[in-house]
Amino acid sequence: MSVSPLLSGHDVTAVANWLQQGTLKLVNLARTQGLPTALLQATSAIAWHVVPSRRAFARNLVRESALAREFDQTHGVETAGEAPLTEVGVPLEKAGRGNGLYRGIWPRMFHAALRESRLPLERFTFVDYGSGKGKALMLASAYPFRRIVGVEFAPGLHEVAVKNLSGYRSPEQQCFTLETECADALDWEPPAEPLLCFFFNPFDDPTMERVITRVARSWRHAPRDIYLLYVNVRDVSEQARVFERHSALTLVGRSRHSLLTKVTAGR
Ligand SMILES: C[S@@+](CC[C@H](N)C(=O)[O-])C[C@H]1O[C@@H](n2cnc3c(N)ncnc32)[C@H](O)[C@@H]1O
Known part of the structure; x- marks a missing residue:
């Protein structure tokens, strides 16, 4: 036996x-x-x-x-x-x-979160805060984003992401402009374009709050549509309060695994 x-x-x-x-x-x-x-x-x-x-x-x-x-x-x-x-x-x-x-993000959660957002994705640049080895960036390329940007502070992960993105091709791919930067999200300046900022559980509460404030400051300098999509494979209640209580954000939608907010005030 x-x-x-x-x-x-x-x-x-x-x-x-x-x-x-x-x-x-x-x-x-x-x-x-x-x-x-x-x-x-x-x-x-x-x-x-x-x-x-x-x-x-x-x-x-x-x-x-x-x-x-x-x-x-x-x-x-x-x-x-x-x-x-x-x-x-x-x-x-x-x-x-x-x-x-x-x-790496779980594809079914990623796709469900984007579907539930009901946003006209072709109007947005997708930004993955804490992009790791680039999984979310590659999955995002199946949607018609204007472009896709990752920010990752771990050099060892960033290197792998660069290699992954350089060879990635998929029959579903609709966006071909993918890039990733090695930087700390706390120092990184978001581009002055309509943004869908994606967070797959990258930060603790104080860091998340500081990053949101940074995004809101960018909105004040260049008002535009900026949405923040937070995904948690256990439950968004773990960090939902940071988004819901931030004075720069308005809640757009919430399910068990994703939370969508919009920047509606500057900082
Ligand atoms: C749970 S992983 C998510 C990876 C990727 N977003 C995905 O969905 O496949 C969180 C990532 O956030 C990165 N991270 C954490 N704090 C960061 C910071 N302050 N600046 C940039 N990246 C950060 C970590 O190095 C890690 O790769």
Whole structure:
């Protein structure tokens, strides 16, 4: 009788990354907010992992990892897997300002979020804040955007994205102007064009707030249509309040996995 292993090599890597990320966040939190707060948050994070909705998320994660490897094979690119940011050239203090982790967007969530936005996409430049290895950029090219721009601060991810974009072709492709810049979103100046700014869970709350304020300042200098699309594969409630409470933004739509706001005031 043969016994199949419970976890594949990829699953083991995902679990190891999760543990490493958790430890990284714990150390950072303990340093900035004290050990009791850090331990409280760690307990609540672990509890989250044993409740049914979280376990369902873990199952989705395994399924989406397999789909990501298929995507890579089909298109001759490298986007699958997860990478702690400290291993791709980001210093620890900067890695702690966000997710701390690279993970490519899940295509079905990406397409659903764009569909639900009901925006005339041909009028917009798509900007992916925290573009990683360029997965969202490649998926966005299936829509008629004016152009597509990624901003990524991890040099190791940016290099992979440049290589991916240079070879990417798909029968569905409608936009062929794709570029990516290696920069910190906190220093990056958005172009003075109508923008659909995409966020796949890249930042912690204070960083997200500062980036939104930066976008709103750009709107004040050059008023134009700017929409912010936030996607979270678990639930947008994790960060929705940052968008909903920001005085420069007006809520356009919200579902479990995506939240769309529009810049309606400057800063
Ligand atoms: C969850 S990954 C999303 C990757 C990509 N958007 C996608 O959908 O496939 C988040 C990305 O945000 C990047 N990031 C985090 N903070 C950043 C910052 N301040 N400036 C630029 N990129 C940042 C990380 O390096 C990481 O690649």
